[in-house]
Amino acid sequence: MYWNPSIERMSQDDLRLIQERKLRALVRTVYDYSQFYRERFKAAGITPDDIKSLEDLSKLPFTKKSDLRDTYPFGMFAVPLSQVVRFHASSGTTGKPTVVGYTTNDINVWIESLCRGLVSCGVSNKDIVQIAYGYGLFTGGLGFHYAAEKIGAAVLPISAGNTQRQIELMRDLGSTVIACTPSYMLYLAEFAAKMGVDIASDTKLRVGIFGAEPWSEETRKRIEKKTGISAFDVYGTSELSGPLFTECLEKCGLHVWADHFLIEVVDPKTGEQLGEGEKGELVVTTLSKEALPLVRWRTGDLTYIEMEKCSCGRTHPRIMRILGRTDDMVIVRGINVFPSQVEHVLMRFPELGEHYMIILDRKEDGLDEMTVQVELSEKFKVDRISDIIELEKRVADELKSVLNVWAKVEVVNPGTLQRFEGKAKRVLDRRKI
């Protein structure tokens, strides 16, 4: 099933033509209407006439989060505020808040993208979609809300939190689809079990669309096994509009709608363009956005691109599961460590639960110490001290072989680590630097 079959299955040559035409128009527009971009382009020594084809993309300067912060609130807007119909804002957990604006058309393109995604996950007008992403300034709630309504599904706009109510309504109304963070889904499943509700047999939930934080393939398997649903990855950031791209039923990468977004992957250090299949930072140029057009936006998310046509029939390029974020990365004793790598290792151990924390300390001698706290699975049979010591050692050995840095592993009681309703914060950095 497709939402917009003629576009979703368009030949890659035709998509390229659309992209080139739109890229030339974008560069011209931002040069004419945005002082920020005009200055940037001048500093880089280019004019709109220099951009003739997609090959010229790498001549354009990058934009990044700090640009949005430096020009807060409206410095990068390319339309007068009279054309803006909505704002969203990021929480500013990593710095000053950033504000994004939308024209009517921006909202339409956003929702069109997500409608294509929802349909590609098998969601239809017969579904009841429980939206457990936060509503409000965060884009997750409203993005899914309008897209699910547009495809004719029934929307349950419950927002994040109020976990007991989530489960009661899921059961009583018969929600078939849920959208939330993967960590919140795990918490929902755990909470349901405590209420005596088995999501697999006591509810009609069949599809989950999870995003807003990187998660691993192992976590997908665990969610699917625990709840009996089919779990899909969704990607988007507030700067790009919100949740935009999902996996299709093939679960082999997320389709990025090429008629609206032009993607590349670059080396996060040098900014050099990387080829198909090479891992690096995702850079997105928005081809249709009006209020806040982004030219070569550094997302900070690490992934790689797959151009080949998908078995689902869609021709648009795919990005693979987000491997981590450049700003999630922590440096321990000079070695780059991504929380997603740690998660990947932990989830391979059936003795362990889904919840973990990474704690960083700096000892008096100046050496960094990484501690990974992880909950035991309630199913694990433990009687001898050596059962635990041996488990901790096996986990630590596996972490060492993947991360190249030694971590102390501490297993803890199930249910004792922090749970998250929105984006999980799994790194506690106590180092005083």
Add this chain to the structure above:
Amino acid sequence: MLKQISVFVENKPGRLAAVTEKLNEVKTNIRAFTIAEAGDFGIIRMVVDKTQEAYEVLKKSGFTVSLTDVIAVEVEDRPGALYEIAKSLGDANVNIEYCYAFTSGKHKALIIMRVNDIEKAKAVLSKMDVLFKGSID
């Protein structure tokens, strides 16, 4: 043979209280009890009167809990009694993984043991007539 309850707990204030609070909820009496500690965590092992109820309530409360087969040995109150038992098991190449003792008005001194070969241990101890075959209540 007895069923022992083992509970994994972090070595933190209040954890033992959390476990025993649950036992109290189902009015379970603890007959024998020990904590093995290893730095950050410990394992509480105990023999109780209402084993199944105690196991269920701890499981439901989210503890990592398991039931383990252990054997109980009756030990006479005289010099050399424990030595004879330990020697016989050692001679039969049975390894005692851990053990702890308790007494009560009704029973002689009892030693709870986890061994690597439960059948062989039972044979050795039965022959010595020290294997406890009753039930703990």
